[in-house]
Amino acid sequence: MKRRILAFTVLCFSAFLTAWPAEASPLSKKKTVAIVLYDQKSMDVTSRSTWSYFSGASYTRVKGTPNGAALASEIIRGELVRSGYKVLGKPVTLNILKARAKAKDLPDSEEIVKLSKKYGIGQYIDGTVTALDSEKNDFGMYTGTAAVAVNAYDRSGRTLYSDSVMSKGVGITQDEAKMKAVREAALQIS
Numbered sequence: 001m002k003r004r005i006l007a008f009t010v011l012c013f014s015a016f017l018t019a020w021p022a023e024a025s026p027l028s029k030k031k032t033v034a035i036v037l038y039d040q041k042s043m044d045v046t047s048r049s050t051w052s053y054f055s056g057a058s059y060t061r062v063k064g065t066p067n068g069a070a071l072a073s074e075i076i077r078g079e080l081v082r083s084g085y086k087v088l089g090k091p092v093t094l095n096i097l098k099a100r101a102k103a104k105d106l107p108d109s110e111e112i113v114k115l116s117k118k119y120g121i122g123q124y125i126d127g128t129v130t131a132l133d134s135e136k137n138d139f140g141m142y143t144g145t146a147a148v149a150v151n152a153y154d155r156s157g158r159t160l161y162s163d164s165v166m167s168k169g170v171g172i173t174q175d176e177a178k179m180k181a182v183r184e185a186a187l188q189i190s
Helices: 002-019 069-082 090-099 109-119 174-189
Strands: 032-039 044-051 056-063 123-131 142-154 159-171
Touching: 032 069, 032 090, 069 123, 069 174, 090 109, 109 123, 123 174, 142 174, 159 174
Parallel strands: 032 123
Antiparallel strands: 044 056, 123 142, 142 159
């Protein structure tokens, strides 16, 4: 009798688990998605001083921001398309970027409503990509770190999803390590 009750309980519990979706997506596959990511506007500044018995020297190195947003956007776009979502193409994304060129921060809900009406967007994903300076590791290669933060909105500007991921990548050059880190972070977030 105890075995029958245990078997029935296990059967009911397994039926419950199979009926429950593993991970419900906040995005709808029926609505078009626009993906617009921006590079974080930060500068890498390194200051070093070297001194010897006779003299000393000091220098400061300033690097510009790497362009990781384009790579992250394309990776997220590709993953969504492979999963069956309707994603707006690169020309529409470029038009949105041109329309927002003078804006200093991410769009507010009113601007999302305007963009949605103008370009036929059902869902809007925006966010930032930060690629930090790569450091030489013990193996003579470089380790890069990147963070991708995204927000997803519906056409009325209501937040559907928000997440951020930080990842590392290893490469032979500093740029390769940074881009591998951006790629890994974008894959984790999509």
